[in-house]
Amino acid sequence: MTPLKKRRSLAIYRPVRPGEPVYSREDAPDLLLWLDAASGVASRGAVTLDGTSQYLSRAGSLMGTLGTNYSVQAWVWLSGGSGTSRTIAAHRSTAQSNPIGFYLGISSSDSSARFIVTGDSGTGATAIGPALPTGQWHHVVGVRSGGSLSIYVNGVAGTVASASFGTITPTHLDLGSNFGGSTSRLHLLPGRLDQFGVWGNRALSQADVTALFNSGSGLSYSGMPPALRAGLVMFHELDGNPVAGVDSTGNGHTLTPIGSPAAADGVAEGPADDSDPVLRWADRHGGPAFSQAAVAARPAWRSAGFLDFDGTDDRLGRDSGPLVGARPGFTMLARLRLDVLPSGSPAVVYTEADSGASVVNRLAITPAGQVVASYRPIGGTLASATSAATLAAGADAVIGVRRNGSDLRVFVAGAPSGPAATIDHGTDLAGASCRVGGPVESAGFRHLDGRITEIYAVGRALTDPQIAALSNPA
Incomplete structure (x- = not known):
């Protein structure tokens, strides 16, 4: 078992520094969240x-x-x-x-x-x-x-x-x-x-x-x-x-x-068996856990190593405030596969928001298959960065988002994709709840229809080479 990493203060902010070392998931600094479907999945x-x-x-x-x-x-x-x-x-x-x-x-x-x-x-x-x-x-x-x-x-x-x-x-x-x-x-x-x-x-x-x-x-x-x-x-x-x-x-x-x-x-x-509804998905290093009280809304764990979300009501949540977005620099990656592209509205992979979307830190997939990252702190204007690359249903993908000060950028397969968005400098997401596979808001977004294998986040803006290395499934 890998020892628990020390999690650094939320106030620390390090901008992108070219030439920094390439990290593995085990040794990347300022680890905030590592949900890995190969471990920490419980059912009841x-x-x-x-x-x-x-x-x-x-x-x-x-x-x-x-x-x-x-x-x-x-x-x-x-x-x-x-x-x-x-x-x-x-x-x-x-x-x-x-x-x-x-x-x-x-x-x-x-x-x-x-x-x-x-x-x-x-x-x-x-x-x-x-x-x-x-x-x-x-x-x-x-x-x-x-x-x-x-x-x-x-x-x-x-x-x-x-x-x-x-x-x-x-x-x-x-x-x-x-x-x-x-x-x-x-x-x-x-x-x-x-x-x-x-x-x-x-x-x-x-x-x-x-x-x-x-x-x-x-x-x-x-x-x-x-x-x-x-x-x-x-x-x-x-x-x-x-x-x-x-x-x-x-x-x-x-x-x-x-x-x-x-x-x-x-x-x-106990630990989930194949097809079990997921009660709890715990951080790999002993950090926060995401859970679902309603049995009908629990995604199913598959022994191939992923959570299967039905696109209707499946999602996991945490209501203790934001984990990732309340800082001026962060990087988040997700490994997933869509069963079908969403219809009408974007499908949520990960979000930190309140019910009225007055605060938002969201990673989602549009009906066209584009990756869209959105951010709005208290009192700020919603900013969204959208990928040029698109995802296809039935294909494994690694997507991500990086905030570096006022710069918000989307990554697909380890590379920047599409123009960056400029966001307000605020970081206060007070009142936000966290969700995986579905929205906090009651309207405007859909539940994900597909599988999520991993969600990984650190509290700094990693460099492009660092993100490319972490996006490599090997």
Whole structure:
């Protein structure tokens, strides 16, 4: 890990000096911001189910892998359904009603959590936990140890039950629905599910359950210590968009979404997996982070190393004032690819502005594919520099902007492009909020439809050779 660079005072200003050394991203001075999609991207997603037709499913029995000691966990958020049975997870048979490898769910009588195991002969047992109120997350764990069943809710043990189960032959595993002796699904769950895991040949202990509960924050698969991963047969973070049902363990126990369940906010935050909605994009050197509270407006992280913005409402933001523009000299670069050119209005790559655009520091792409940089301090006149070069949809590009005193200039592929604009000498952008991939203003600008790989900014006006070197993807 590269050590954190010391960030210099915002008041320092160094004009362009020909002959200065060429820098790499690691050693460029006055580093302000380095968002790199190869690192620092976090998600916190879950799947949301409508309680009517949506669930996740896979065919096949896990019993040969589970043995007679096994554990099941899930985080559940109930949005309704009081007075009805609601299923968290059911490993049952579509051919027979008796076999229940495990059932984790909520009782219709008192909304209590239940963990049930039943053999092919019909002999079974039920461990009972406390009632689960709606509108909040609950960590529910069922544990089988031979003929004994235990249940834990939010780290607290419920009742213990026992039976001689004998042979159990389930045929399917569902999340969010129940079945038995039929292909019809019932007891569907209205709410959210997150961090579903199954351990084989392992009865989790109280200490294990406490660690997984993690004081109510849960643990993502990547956040689990190796000791807790031991025995995991499958683990689903359920945070893709669309929900993909990928097994994080690599064992291939993929779940198929039925009824197009949607993404929702989850309980456990961890590094993003492919297609995860991005909750937070953190500066590579421990500086500021950009985030998005609304799940629907989160761009998706792609394992190829970029954030995918949908052009409709995706964006990330930071509301703690400007990062880059409140100084008389700065340089910003962005690596991106447009899926399509914007229609009607420029699409924002990065901006620092207020809702009325009375203060602005913006880098955007016009419908013609030109790069446009705009700047206006408090009390100043809006100045914009536009590139002569144009970007094409589907092509990787490096674009940038440099402020050097009153000179504002756009760069494309590491070279100056188009005439410079003359801006007011003011630097006060008080009241500005920062956004990536979308505007602050309610009108006049569009969200970016494409991918952003990197945004990099330093608090000085770099020379043309320095910008050319930093624009080189190699």
